[in-house]
Amino acid sequence: MTPRAIVFDAYGTLFDPQSVGRAVAERVPAHADTITDIWRLKQLEYTWLWTAMGRYRDFAAVTRDALAFAVGPFADLPAADLDRLAEGYARLTPYPEAASALSALRDRGVRLAILSNGTQAMLDAMVGQSPLRGLLDQVISVAPAAAYKPDPRAYALAEAALEAAAGDMLFVSSNGFDVSGAKAYGFRVAWIRRSVPVAAASTTYALLRQQDERLGYPADHVLGTLTEIAGLPDL
């Protein structure tokens, strides 16, 4: 059965967040890798913490807060520099295979959407200047739910926007927590495992974020790239 729609996570799944790391390296060369890792770890922590606190602060602000936290011990950057680095999240580029993979799925009549923690403005800017422009039926921000993934209220926005039940849609993410959250909510789920399996020599970032989570809701499919979605037996 062809799913009525495929819902993609944006950051790390369709769009490559590495470019913000390169911008950090230009400003704070000596500690760029550590700052970039702490930035991304804390950015997600803050989405979970705000959600657990029952409060909401938008993703542009959370991204800026996490950057200031990460830079703190290493450098005293002016506020304008922090603003500029954080705004890099609105200018990420897609992974190399993303446009062709989405195009092929679209040609088969599958509706395609993004469901992302990003604000609508961040997402619209990022998609609009990318090769994915025109390939997506919906670009959905969690903002109207005032809750971040994996809160069920965030996933519910995709069902409402696409007028389809989660069980009839495929959810695609490279983020382990998002895989678990979407599966717990009721989607069929494909985990895009972009990295090689972690090993003893991996960084703390890789050890924390690039393993399968032990949250009890494993993905239905584990894929290496977006191109492999078209080969799924249930597609």
Added chain:
Amino acid sequence: MTPRAIVFDAYGTLFDPQSVGRAVAERVPAHADTITDIWRLKQLEYTWLWTAMGRYRDFAAVTRDALAFAVGPFADLPAADLDRLAEGYARLTPYPEAASALSALRDRGVRLAILSNGTQAMLDAMVGQSPLRGLLDQVISVAPAAAYKPDPRAYALAEAALEAAAGDMLFVSSNGFDVSGAKAYGFRVAWIRRSVPVAAASTTYALLRQQDERLGYPADHVLGTLTEIAGLPDL
């Protein structure tokens, strides 16, 4: 004005989680520090993720899940060994100054309580075999709320158990997210900053967990040890 009660976080605030690290070092000597850091980072991540998912899995299970996640890339330990290591969280010992600090506060007529993510069984076992036994009026687990800190439903249990408003109580924690959560809920809050300020040479664990969080709810007081609570001007 003397607060009607002081509510303490347990892990890292009254009780020292370092002993579980020593047990890990006996089983997996080569990677003990990394495993212990990932274990503690993932243990908290899972409390936030379960809470954001609107589901609950108890802290004994979450602690075991996080340990299995942390050990995975480094060793293939039998399930019984993972059980034994995880059960170490029920046998932590208090920080050196904890018993005398609590005793002095108690002598001044202040009611003392723990509010912790731990299960009631874990907390009762840990307190019961420690020098803090008999010094606490209440040992409160978040379990009845089926939500972890910083969810407001967890903090509300302290108000109910102590029959006091959050604003009339002091909340004491060494954990930045807990400081922010308790302050957002309405407690007066003291942050026990046990470690030296982080610096460029700090580990990822220290960089992530031992800095003031940028969540907009700073502590009212920043203290180095529990002993300093007695010297607070509003106590």
